[in-house]
Amino acid sequence: MTWRPVGLTRDVPAGRVMRAWVDGQDAVVWRSTRGVLSAWDNRCPHRGMALSHGFVRGEDLACLYHGWHYGAEGGVCSLIPSHPDLTPPDTIKTRAFQSAESDGVIWVRLEGSPDLAPPAIAPGLDPLRSFEIRAREGDIAHGAAAKPFEPAILSLLFNPIAHDRTLVTVLIDAQATSDQRKLASRWCEDVRREVEA
Amino acid sequence: MSLAYARNDWYVIADRNSLEQGPRRTRLLGDEIHVSGSYAHPVIKDASGRMLPTQIKFDHVWTTVGDRPRPLFDIPEGNEPGRRLVPCGMVRVKCSPLRAVENFLDIAHFPFVHTDVLGAEPYTEVEPYKVEIREQNDEVWATKVKFFQPLAAKSAAGGITTDYEYRVPAPTTAVLYKTCPPKPEAQDVITIFVQPRSETECDVWPWMALYDDDTPYADLVQFQQMIFLQDRSILENQRPIKLPLDPRMEIPTRSDLTSVAYRRWLKKRGAFYGALAETL
Structure with missing residues (x-):
């Protein structure tokens, strides 16, 4: 399976929970209090509730519905609040995916050999924005190429979310001035507006 | 099979308040249902215009689309x-x-x-x-x-x-x-x-x-x-x-x-x- 860029490191600080899409799979991406990043099937094994609505308690992600806890290490259920004295069987666990971070971008893939790192981004780039556009990847690439940002200091990463929705991650040359970053942000909005029109 | 069972139960499709607001359309078991009349005399029809049975119970209007409904x-x-x-x-x-x-x-x-x-x-x-x-x-x-x-x-x-x-x-x-x-x-x-x-x-x-x-x-x-x-x-x-x-x-x-x-x-x-x- 392919590594997919699902967001920026700075958008998921410790204690934050986010929903992501990876090859059609609904996923939850979250960071524990101590900073461990995890990506799981966005579904509590108990009653099917989306874990992306849950909350972080220390090194656990808790489901919003009944507060069941799942540990950052392995996604095993560690607490069932309706029976606080019970040690949950370790067969109760979330389906974990691979996650990695490089150059300020969070990458997730559903399966694959664990030692394969996410694709290297060209050195000297800063993450600028990660945002959704209601269009296909091909149409966005086409729209961006039709009115290229000058100078050529932007790189675009695509993650298809649904047949007509794409998550776009934009990286900018680390040497870019703050004015250039502002202009690049505005350029992103212009591209979105034109492609969605 | 699942629908056949469900058709023979009774369901709430209106209350007094919703009927007083005039005729309305709603859905039941995937099909459109037309609700009109008054709370005392509700008129419930399916999409083909067939009259459906009604009863008032527990302050609500009930209907069923089945041929052999189980008692409420x-x-x-x-x-x-x-x-x-x-x-x-x-x-x-x-x-x-x-x-x-x-x-x-x-x-x-x-x-x-x-x-x-x-x-x-x-x-x-x-x-x-x-x-x-x-x-x-x-x-x-x-x-x-x-x-x-x-x-x-x-x-x-x-x-x-x-x-x-x-x-x-x-x-x-x-x-x-x-x-x-x-x-x-x-x-x-x-x-x-x-x-x-x-x-x-x-x-x-x-x-x-x-x-x-x-x-x-x-x-x-x-x-x-x-x-x-x-x-x-x-x-x-x-x-x-x-x-x-x-x-x-x-x-x-x-x-x-x-x-x-x-x-x-x-x-x-x-x-x-x-x-x-x-x-x-």
């Missing part, structure tokens, strides 16, 4: 003198009608979904309770259910341990009996009648029979609506949307005994409308 169950407490009958309007939820009923039977979510109202951490423990299928009328009953609640009802002043009983007389109806704060020897009755618009969307009509002559009607309705809106945030985010009947698909624990019995009971009856009968 009774809720005898509704006839007890001194009780105040409170229809609470309707809440639409994009979920399986069976998931809406199952959520109503669940107490373990109170501290997390109805925080500081029906429950609060650290009071999360669910004590053992009793669940049975009563053979004489083939209903699911849960009894001796207890839970600590910081604000159990509009008439409650502070935190109390509330006693509950649950009754499921039909796949899309659940009745709850709970401690009545001003009258400890009696029980308030809170019911949900779930109108299955389709297998994945429903209208929930709460109805209460309370010993409470003081709280203004609007406050009672607003309290129930608040609770159901909180539940909706859960119900619209469960996957799969239909209720899985295979226990391997959603792992239960001891506090889920009522839900386990409800799912088995649906399976035994073949009440599969809104359920996922097979394993994904």
Whole structure:
């Protein structure tokens, strides 16, 4: 399976929970209090509730519905609040995916050999924005190429979310001035507006 | 097969309030239904113009689309003198009608979904309770259910341990009996009648029979609506949307005994409308 860029490191600080899409799979991406990043099937094994609505308690992600806890290490259920004295069987666990971070971008893939790192981004780039556009990847690439940002200091990463929705991650040359970053942000909005029109 | 079973149950499709607002269209079991007339004489037709049978019960208008409908169950407490009958309007939820009923039977979510109202951490423990299928009328009953609640009802002043009983007389109806704060020897009755618009969307009509002559009607309705809106945030985010009947698909624990019995009971009856009968 392919590594997919699902967001920026700075958008998921410790204690934050986010929903992501990876090859059609609904996923939850979250960071524990101590900073461990995890990506799981966005579904509590108990009653099917989306874990992306849950909350972080220390090194656990808790489901919003009944507060069941799942540990950052392995996604095993560690607490069932309706029976606080019970040690949950370790067969109760979330389906974990691979996650990695490089150059300020969070990458997730559903399966694959664990030692394969996410694709290297060209050195000297800063993450600028990660945002959704209601269009296909091909149409966005086409729209961006039709009115290229000058100078050529932007790189675009695509993650298809649904047949007509794409998550776009934009990286900018680390040497870019703050004015250039502002202009690049505005350029992103212009591209979105034109492609969605 | 699932539809054939569901067609022969009775369902709420209107209350007095909605009828007074003039003719309306709604959906039942995937098909359009036309509702007109008055509360005393409702006129219910299917999309082809066929008149459907109606009855008024529990302050709601009921209909069925089946050829051999099962009799509508009774809720005898509704006839007890001194009780105040409170229809609470309707809440639409994009979920399986069976998931809406199952959520109503669940107490373990109170501290997390109805925080500081029906429950609060650290009071999360669910004590053992009793669940049975009563053979004489083939209903699911849960009894001796207890839970600590910081604000159990509009008439409650502070935190109390509330006693509950649950009754499921039909796949899309659940009745709850709970401690009545001003009258400890009696029980308030809170019911949900779930109108299955389709297998994945429903209208929930709460109805209460309370010993409470003081709280203004609007406050009672607003309290129930608040609770159901909180539940909706859960119900619209469960996957799969239909209720899985295979226990391997959603792992239960001891506090889920009522839900386990409800799912088995649906399976035994073949009440599969809104359920996922097979394993994904």
